[in-house]
Amino acid sequence: MLRKKKTAVFLSGLVLFSVGFNNCAQELPLKELALAKSQVERAERLSAEEFAPEEYSEAKKSLASANEFAAEEKASDSKKSADYAISKAYDALEKTLPKLAAKSREEAVTAIDAADEAYASEYTPEEFKKAVASRDAGETKLAQADASLASYLREDKDETAKELKRTVALQEYEDAHNSFVEAAKISQDAKKVALDRSGSMRQSADEVDALLEKAYTYSKGGNPAIDEEKAKIASAREDIEAGRLKTADEKIKSARLASAALLADAVKDHAKNRNMQAREVVEDANARFSELNAETYLKSNAKESYASTQENLGASNESLKASENLLEQEKFDDSIAQSEEAIRLAEISIDQIETLKGKTTVAKKDRKTVENDTTANTTTTTNSPEETTDKASSSQVEELTGGWKRYTVEKSNPADCLWRIADREDIYNDAKLWPRIFEANRKSIRNKNLIYPKQKLNIPPKTGKIGKAPKA
Numbered sequence: 001m002l003r004k005k006k007t008a009v010f011l012s013g014l015v016l017f018s019v020g021f022n023n024c025a026q027e028l029p030l031k032e033l034a035l036a037k038s039q040v041e042r043a044e045r046l047s048a049e050e051f052a053p054e055e056y057s058e059a060k061k062s063l064a065s066a067n068e069f070a071a072e073e074k075a076s077d078s079k080k081s082a083d084y085a086i087s088k089a090y091d092a093l094e095k096t097l098p099k100l101a102a103k104s105r106e107e108a109v110t111a112i113d114a115a116d117e118a119y120a121s122e123y124t125p126e127e128f129k130k131a132v133a134s135r136d137a138g139e140t141k142l143a144q145a146d147a148s149l150a151s152y153l154r155e156d157k158d159e160t161a162k163e164l165k166r167t168v169a170l171q172e173y174e175d176a177h178n179s180f181v182e183a184a185k186i187s188q189d190a191k192k193v194a195l196d197r198s199g200s201m202r203q204s205a206d207e208v209d210a211l212l213e214k215a216y217t218y219s220k221g222g223n224p225a226i227d228e229e230k231a232k233i234a235s236a237r238e239d240i241e242a243g244r245l246k247t248a249d250e251k252i253k254s255a256r257l258a259s260a261a262l263l264a265d266a267v268k269d270h271a272k273n274r275n276m277q278a279r280e281v282v283e284d285a286n287a288r289f290s291e292l293n294a295e296t297y298l299k300s301n302a303k304e305s306y307a308s309t310q311e312n313l314g315a316s317n318e319s320l321k322a323s324e325n326l327l328e329q330e331k332f333d334d335s336i337a338q339s340e341e342a343i344r345l346a347e348i349s350i351d352q353i354e355t356l357k358g359k360t361t362v363a364k365k366d367r368k369t370v371e372n373d374t375t376a377n378t379t380t381t382t383n384s385p386e387e388t389t390d391k392a393s394s395s396q397v398e399e400l401t402g403g404w405k406r407y408t409v410e411k412s413n414p415a416d417c418l419w420r421i422a423d424r425e426d427i428y429n430d431a432k433l434w435p436r437i438f439e440a441n442r443k444s445i446r447n448k449n450l451i452y453p454k455q456k457l458n459i460p461p462k463t464g465k466i467g468k469a470p471k472a
Contacts, residue, residue, distance in 0.1 A: 029079035036082040039089035052095035059088035097173035104180035111187035119245035120190035131186035138179030145172035211259040218266035229255045271332035278339040285346040288353045309352040316345035403461035
């Protein structure tokens with residue numbers, strides 16, 4: 001370092017010395033010394049010590065010798081050492097620059113690919129374009145440099161022309177290197193900006209997840225295509241975390257298209273099924289109501305109850321008709337809502353009818369309903385073969401370990417069913433959780449629409465994995 005500073009100061013002094021004594025017989029080689037210094041520094045800046053250590057070391061030593069000879073005013077020796085330093089610096093650059101340009105090109109390509117994966121072309125398009133343009137400029141310069149170097153190597157007659165070609169080739173390699181370095185830097189900055197905006201992509205994944213979850217609910221988890229798309233979204237989330245936003249975006253867009261079709265099919269099928277189920281429940285309610293003797297009830301103190309039952313039943317029939325009309329118009333969500341209302345009103349009507357009868361009767365026709373998002377289906381309680389009395393037995397809730405309970409089905413008015421059991425305050429206080437009871441008692445409940453008095457049901461905790469019930 002001290003030697004470099006000394007040389008720089010000495011060279012500055014030499015310029016003044018040359019101006020004052022330009023008529024000396026032998027002038028110091030200021031031009032050669034300056035050129036040698038600039039080329040050795042250039043070789044150092046461009047990593048010649050890594051790619052051409054021997055040539056760089058020789059150039060550095062010769063430059064030091066040239067400076068020492070100049071300090072001793074040995075002009076001839078100084079010039080020879082300076083010329084040799086220049087020659088070795090060029091040799092070092094000739095060996096270094098093609099390798100350096102190739103390395104920086106690889107780094108630029110890698111950086112651009114990473115920015116592209118981070119979807120910089122979408123989030124920072126202008127910067128991404130600049131990076132690509134800089135890489136392309138480097139490619140052009142690199143091709144020119146290769147051609148110029150080949151021309152230099154073929155030249156064997158005119159030494160001046162040969163050195164000129166080498167100088168041009170080295171500059172073109174350096175220009176290519178600089179373009180690649182710039183491309184890599186722009187790409188890295190663009191990638192960082194793109195990754196900072198990945199939140200919107202996560203939100204998009206959440207939206208598709210919601211669509212698939214809705215389709216999953218309507219299809220009751222019975223469609224493998226839905227599972228496949230859910231797995232695709234999970235994979236997209238992994239890509240987001242790894243910075244592969246472009247790949248993630250492609251998966252999310254693909255899943256979004258598929259989820260829309262899957263949801264449409266699931267809603268359509270669910271609307272048809274729910275309409276059919278509503279029809280069965282309403283028909284059951286109509287059949288039960290037709291068994292009542294209107295005159296008997298209208299002349300009794302149950303007149304208002306009878307009128308209320310008739311009103312609810314009429315409303316359930318109207319909702320059923322609306323559901324069918326909407327189904328024909330392919331307004332499936334509205335049709336489902338009307339089916340739900342028809343079922344709700346028919347269920348109320350059936351409870352009222354049974355209350356009017358004053359006793360629980362065996363249903364003439366099993367009411368088949370299935371779970372839905374807003375109202376749990378009704379499960380008809382019928383008498384077991386040995387049940388011959390109309391007297392209702394008392395319900396029992398037995399506390400078990402691990403938050404489990406055991407419930408003994410009772411014969412009551414209205415009749416016990418899974419959703420009514422789930423709705424009890426001492427069970428879940430939420431009718432929609434009845435499927436947990438059914439799932440925990442699959443071995444003893446073959447038909448979820450039928451449970452029997454004195455039947456013992458295991459009640460799992462309100463939340464968490466159901467698992468197995470404790471023995472005691």
